Amino acid sequence: MNRVVVTGLGVCxxxxxxxxxxxxxLTSNVSSIGPLTEIRTEGLTTLxxxxxxxxxxxAYFESNQLALLDxxxxxxxxxxxxxxxxxxxxxxxxxxxxxxxxxxxxxxGGQSTQDDNYYRVYGQHAKRLHPFTIPRLMINAPCSHITxxxxxxxxxxxxxxxxxxxxxxxxxxxxxxxxxxxDAAVTGGTEAVLTFGTIRGWEALRVMAPDTCRPFSVDRxxxxxxxxxxxxxxxxxxxxxxxxxxxLAEIVGFGATSDAGDIVNPAVEGCSGxxxxxxxxxxxxxxxxxxxxxxxxxxxxxxxxxxxxxHKVFGDHAMKLAVSSxxxxxxxxxxxxxxxxxxxxxxxxxxxxxxxTLNFTTADPQCDLDYVPNEARAKRIDVAxxxxxxxxxxxxxxxxxxx
Amino acid sequence: MTDxxxxxxxxxxxxxxxxxxxVTRETKLADLNLESLDTIEMIFALEEKFDIEIPxxxxxxxxxxxxxxxxxxxxxxxxxxxxxxxxxxx
Numbered sequence: 001m002n003r004v005v006v007t008g009l010g011v012c013x014x015x016x017x018x019x020x021x022x023x024x025x026l027t028s029n030v031s032s033i034g035p036l037t038e039i040r041t042e043g044l045t046t047l048x049x050x051x052x053x054x055x056x057x058x059a060y061f062e063s064n065q066l067a068l069l070d071x072x073x074x075x076x077x078x079x080x081x082x083x084x085x086x087x088x089x090x091x092x093x094x095x096x097x098x099x100x101x102x103x104x105x106x107x108x109g110g111q112s113t114q115d116d117n118y119y120r121v122y123g124q125h126a127k128r129l130h131p132f133t134i135p136r137l138m139i140n141a142p143c144s145h146i147t148x149x150x151x152x153x154x155x156x157x158x159x160x161x162x163x164x165x166x167x168x169x170x171x172x173x174x175x176x177x178x179x180x181x182x183d184a185a186v187t188g189g190t191e192a193v194l195t196f197g198t199i200r201g202w203e204a205l206r207v208m209a210p211d212t213c214r215p216f217s218v219d220r221x222x223x224x225x226x227x228x229x230x231x232x233x234x235x236x237x238x239x240x241x242x243x244x245x246x247x248l249a250e251i252v253g254f255g256a257t258s259d260a261g262d263i264v265n266p267a268v269e270g271c272s273g274x275x276x277x278x279x280x281x282x283x284x285x286x287x288x289x290x291x292x293x294x295x296x297x298x299x300x301x302x303x304x305x306x307x308x309x310x311h312k313v314f315g316d317h318a319m320k321l322a323v324s325s326x327x328x329x330x331x332x333x334x335x336x337x338x339x340x341x342x343x344x345x346x347x348x349x350x351x352x353x354x355x356x357t358l359n360f361t362t363a364d365p366q367c368d369l370d371y372v373p374n375e376a377r378a379k380r381i382d383v384a385x386x387x388x389x390x391x392x393x394x395x396x397x398x399x400x401x402x403x
Numbered sequence: 404m405t406d407x408x409x410x411x412x413x414x415x416x417x418x419x420x421x422x423x424x425x426v427t428r429e430t431k432l433a434d435l436n437l438e439s440l441d442t443i444e445m446i447f448a449l450e451e452k453f454d455i456e457i458p459x460x461x462x463x464x465x466x467x468x469x470x471x472x473x474x475x476x477x478x479x480x481x482x483x484x485x486x487x488x489x490x491x492x493x
Contacts, residue, residue, distance in 0.1 A: 262440075300461065
């Protein structure tokens with residue numbers, strides 16, 4: 001079995017449109033959640049989000065390429081370029097492309113393309129739609145564009161498990177590199193769901209916070225949508241060391257379970273089972289773990305269930321863990337959440353800090369862990385896990401170790 | 404009031420798959436085995452039936468003065484929102 005390391009990291013999310021700015025955003029103690037400005041809001045009651053602001057696609061793409069790219073594909077490509085450049089790997093014409101997988105997570109695919117075109121066809125009774133409507137909105141498109149731009153010809157696909165999509169993608173890529181099925185993988189997640197129709201759908205579920213995202217606080221009022229992408233390049237530790245690449249972190253384990261219960265409410269058994277499976281896969285004891293990047297959506301259901309699950313797995317060590325939800329910083333990026341949050345974890349590991357849970361007021365009596373409230377904490381992280389617990393009962397947890 | 408109360412009881416009973424005749428103002432929603440998604444779907448059905456907005460947040464069920472413990476609470480809340488939003492007495 002190969003040891004698997006991360007040698008490239010790219011981010012395009014609300015706190016920053018590259019990995020360095022993103023890390024600054026994690027330590028600024030200021031949330032990137034703010035007034036929804038990138039779309040029309042007339043008729044919406046949800047007026048906040050974690051948006052990728054001032055994102056000018058023309059700065060990144062030629063017009064002929066851009067015509068094929070939904071916003072979610074744009075984010076994915078921007079993050080992939082950064083990650084692949086940092087890794088120093090060349091896939092095209094090197095032979096490596098055929099030995100490389102591209103596996104992305106996305107919950108919903110090209111939502112702005114779908115929303116715009118449905119509006120045209122149903123709202124405006126347009127007689128015709130743009131011929132690229134389908135290639136733009138298909139959920140696999142961001143992954144395809146990464147393979148096309150970088151000459152990756154090994155297996156490629158997108159995993160959709162709602163808010164666990166990216167963790168499933170990263171976990172699957174990790175398993176493939178570990179097993180020697182591929183030599184490298186480009187993986188992560190992307191999401192861009194801040195459209196009028198999608199937000200109306202979320203509002204109808206009655207789980208959106210009107211004020212902000214304050215995970216684990218007694219007065220939390222729900223989730224806040226985010227958007228963005230985070231992409232990582234994985235390869236074997238041996239290969240990375242042989243070529244003298246900088247190792248950003250080591251992926252050491254992956255665990256996943258299904259609640260087989262409620263379609264929206266999480267279950268302690270499923271969440272704790274995924275954490276325990278991840279630790280077992282990594283060969284870690286609970287006491288080895290320093291930091292948990294929580295799923296921490298800020299909903300009534302998630303935060304109590306997740307706290308119970310952490311207690312169940314970690315026992316006495318639970319109170320010694322630092323646990324934070326960076327969704328309070330960047331919003332809930334749904335199918336990209338696991339990737340954005342693993343990026344936050346790795347940046348904390350590399351920078352010697354634990355990203356905080358912002359907007360924290362008073363702890364929910366049922367949420368009694370150290371949530372790193374409101375201020376990033378200077379502390380060395382050696383081992384961390386990142387949780388994703390999705391609608392549909394898909395639970396996926398990734399473990400990382402300091403390089 | 405009586406007609407609207409009857410209509411609301413019908414919506415609640417339908418959601419709970421219960422006999423409307425067995426549902427009264429005093430009936431507790433918990434006793435109708437309405438789970439979280441059922442409650443959200445019921446609120447949607449009430450909004451559709453009466454063309455009103457019920458500002459219910461599942462994370463903060465007590466917000467906007469909504470406290471759905473009994474069927475009577477639902478009737479009172481719907482009546483209040485109808486009066487506020489449609490400007491006519493319920």
